[in-house]
Amino acid sequence: MELTGAQILVHFLEDEGVELVWGYPGGAALPIYDALDTDAKKLKHTLVRHEQAAVHAADGYARATGRPGVSMVTSGPGATNTVTGIATAYMDSIPLVVITGQVASNMIGLDAFQEIDTVGITRPIVKHNFLVKDVKDLTMTLKKAFYIATTGRPGPVVVDIPKDIQNAKADYQYPESVSLRSYEPITKGHTGQIKKAIDMMVSAKRPIIYTGGGVVLGGASEALTELARLLGYPVTNTLMGLGGYPAEDKQFVGMLGMHGTYEANLSMHNSDLIIAIGARFDDRVTGNLEKFCPDAQVVHVDIDPASISKNVVVDIPIVGPVKQVLEKMLSLLKKHKMTPDADALADWWKQIEDWRSTNCLRYEQIGHKIKPQTAMEAVWRITEGDAYVTSDVGQHQMFAAQYYKFNKPRRWINSGGLGTMGFGLPAAMGVQAAFPDATVVCVTGEGSIQMNIQELSTCLQYGLPIKVLCLNNGFLGMVRQWQEFFYDRRYSMSYMDSLPDFTKLVEAYGHVGIRIDDPETMQAQLEEAFSDKYKDRFVFIDVITDQQENVYPMIPAGAGMDEMILV
Amino acid sequence: MRHIISMLIENESGALSRVSGLFSARGYNIHALTVAPTDDGSISRLTLVTSGNEQQVEQIVKHLNRLIDVIKVVDITEGDHIERELMMVKLRATGAMREEIKRLSDIFRGTIVDVTQQVYTVQLAGESQKLDAFIEAVDKGQIIEIVRSGAVGLMRGEKSLHL
Ligand SMILES: Cc1ncc(C[n+]2csc(CCOP(=O)(O)OP(=O)(O)O)c2C)c(N)n1
Ligand SMILES: [Mg+2]
Numbered sequence: 001m002e003l004t005g006a007q008i009l010v011h012f013l014e015d016e017g018v019e020l021v022w023g024y025p026g027g028a029a030l031p032i033y034d035a036l037d038t039d040a041k042k043l044k045h046t047l048v049r050h051e052q053a054a055v056h057a058a059d060g061y062a063r064a065t066g067r068p069g070v071s072m073v074t075s076g077p078g079a080t081n082t083v084t085g086i087a088t089a090y091m092d093s094i095p096l097v098v099i100t101g102q103v104a105s106n107m108i109g110l111d112a113f114q115e116i117d118t119v120g121i122t123r124p125i126v127k128h129n130f131l132v133k134d135v136k137d138l139t140m141t142l143k144k145a146f147y148i149a150t151t152g153r154p155g156p157v158v159v160d161i162p163k164d165i166q167n168a169k170a171d172y173q174y175p176e177s178v179s180l181r182s183y184e185p186i187t188k189g190h191t192g193q194i195k196k197a198i199d200m201m202v203s204a205k206r207p208i209i210y211t212g213g214g215v216v217l218g219g220a221s222e223a224l225t226e227l228a229r230l231l232g233y234p235v236t237n238t239l240m241g242l243g244g245y246p247a248e249d250k251q252f253v254g255m256l257g258m259h260g261t262y263e264a265n266l267s268m269h270n271s272d273l274i275i276a277i278g279a280r281f282d283d284r285v286t287g288n289l290e291k292f293c294p295d296a297q298v299v300h301v302d303i304d305p306a307s308i309s310k311n312v313v314v315d316i317p318i319v320g321p322v323k324q325v326l327e328k329m330l331s332l333l334k335k336h337k338m339t340p341d342a343d344a345l346a347d348w349w350k351q352i353e354d355w356r357s358t359n360c361l362r363y364e365q366i367g368h369k370i371k372p373q374t375a376m377e378a379v380w381r382i383t384e385g386d387a388y389v390t391s392d393v394g395q396h397q398m399f400a401a402q403y404y405k406f407n408k409p410r411r412w413i414n415s416g417g418l419g420t421m422g423f424g425l426p427a428a429m430g431v432q433a434a435f436p437d438a439t440v441v442c443v444t445g446e447g448s449i450q451m452n453i454q455e456l457s458t459c460l461q462y463g464l465p466i467k468v469l470c471l472n473n474g475f476l477g478m479v480r481q482w483q484e485f486f487y488d489r490r491y492s493m494s495y496m497d498s499l500p501d502f503t504k505l506v507e508a509y510g511h512v513g514i515r516i517d518d519p520e521t522m523q524a525q526l527e528e529a530f531s532d533k534y535k536d537r538f539v540f541i542d543v544i545t546d547q548q549e550n551v552y553p554m555i556p557a558g559a560g561m562d563e564m565i566l567v
Numbered sequence: 568m569r570h571i572i573s574m575l576i577e578n579e580s581g582a583l584s585r586v587s588g589l590f591s592a593r594g595y596n597i598h599a600l601t602v603a604p605t606d607d608g609s610i611s612r613l614t615l616v617t618s619g620n621e622q623q624v625e626q627i628v629k630h631l632n633r634l635i636d637v638i639k640v641v642d643i644t645e646g647d648h649i650e651r652e653l654m655m656v657k658l659r660a661t662g663a664m665r666e667e668i669k670r671l672s673d674i675f676r677g678t679i680v681d682v683t684q685q686v687y688t689v690q691l692a693g694e695s696q697k698l699d700a701f702i703e704a705v706d707k708g709q710i711i712e713i714v715r716s717g718a719v720g721l722m723r724g725e726k727s728l729h730l
Contacts, residue, residue, distance in 0.1 A: 119581060120584070123581070123584065123588055124588055124592050127635070128635040128636075129581075131580075131581075148635060180635070181638060181730065182576075182577060182635055182636060182638040183635050304633070305629045305632070306626065306629040306630050306632075309622065309625070309626075310626060313622070
């Protein structure tokens, strides 16, 4: 069937199974938007209020569902506005396809109106990108884009489509399959390596399983849980890996890294074997590399060979999909009836329980200032630990990671790699659109929320009943904390002056605003916010918290994992 | 350590900048880079000379492999290999210097490929070190211009870089 490029795009997206797309129109995308109007049957487009939000929303959708997120924007400023969103997805390996309009082919290179080298600008922050030069290549290019975005180590792919290509006609037929001679994702880990790894695993005396976002993305939570329970080893998750292992399980020792638990970091530091799965030894995890886990051997399972031995030299590398590798480990352990050293393990757990007994996440709610931790814990209880929680970046993000116990994967949605303030609200839009009946909480700060606050309007238009929990400390709190610790309390530019009255602001946008500033009434007010009364409403909960509160424990920059500041 | 990394890449406009962009983004060195089409018009062969310790070069190769437009990568300096670089040197050649340059060029198995009343252009091919040695050997004052192709190379014997 002969269609225009723009129609091909719309038909392709539907045939590919895409249901939702977030975007914003403009000159170089007009044919695409017209085709949405004339040709789309199932595809639903959400009009955001800023292109950055279109990408974060698609990203939130992808993180929550495991399916690729799609957004579409116009050329020039439309494309440049997506850059932060694309980089955010890139750093966390999130599958996205971002369609950008481009000026007509014969105008490229002439500094035409709204011309920008989108492929050039996004090159370092995509898994791959394409400029479509012939309408005949469009269908296959789109197929490749989805294939590349979703396989191997996932990531964002940009497809830049000049306006003349959107208007030109070609035959369209949905391609069922695609292959690329230069790209063959690995489908199986090396069995010999896996055998070596399990030998090392069962003979360890002080082992720890350290898992990251790869377990969540790779759908390996169940396999991980089964393996960990079979071995009886302690498990720690990275910020990106939370929910990959049930947080309320007794083998879970908490998040590790800069604001990780005492027991997680000390277990890592004192271990003799680190079993790293879908994690990448990020600097926020390892602290000072020179002091990193002096006695530990390392088994590292990852889909991306370039992540292995990048920061920490690995003894047994296993390149492969984490799920397949973990399942293989399980079957081999069972088949050969291999069991760990029970006595050593008992001693190890005794030691870990001792560290755990410091209760490093304790805090005291005294006086009339609300501790952010109490608000976070209350929301965890009220939502029965079953909400989708998106977050922005700062202290509130760490409180959410520490005090909301995620028992399931894909529930905790935050920008771990890039640390993008402004991610939380648009990401929540993507999650809520995917799961209209689910409880979706966006944990934010008064600083971060203002970086994409225009999306309040989108939330009204599409009736998204998101609950925003703003831990309002009147400061760029994480910046203030570093200034307190490392810059002699010179609070340069970290005070958030002239804040709006958020309740009035959201009311102006047609939403419900609740202000909480009294610890006595907090519980009841939060319960009301999450009650059936507001089931279908967007509620902004502005919690006025203790301005001086810091995130503990903390590994200061340059320190080792055993050199934590506790309180 | 100096390494020569040779790769087959898609013959597409963005492919080269993906490779060079990777090097600048990750802070790796490129001492020389050369690229040209192969017998298969859809594939180019790119050779680059870089340096780094073993772990760095391993990372470089892994990251190159990650690029979608890169089809195959090999560090040819890992085993026996042959490398060649082409150089043309324009030298001021008057009076007694004409004979001197001719003699030097012969020693290095060079060819004088262009002659004017004032100038000889010497063409040399060989390992990069040999070209360095030639430059060392001529009088600096005589050099008008130098152009080098950057090294290319291949593995010895049966081993080869192909699809
Ligand atoms: C886009 C962006 N700009 C700057 C930063 C640096 N930064 C990290 S945390 C933070 C403060 C965030 O303040 P707020 O949202 O109020 O959260 P709080 O730390 O107070 O909980 C800043 C400025 C960032 N992460 N992202
Ligand atoms: Mg704040």
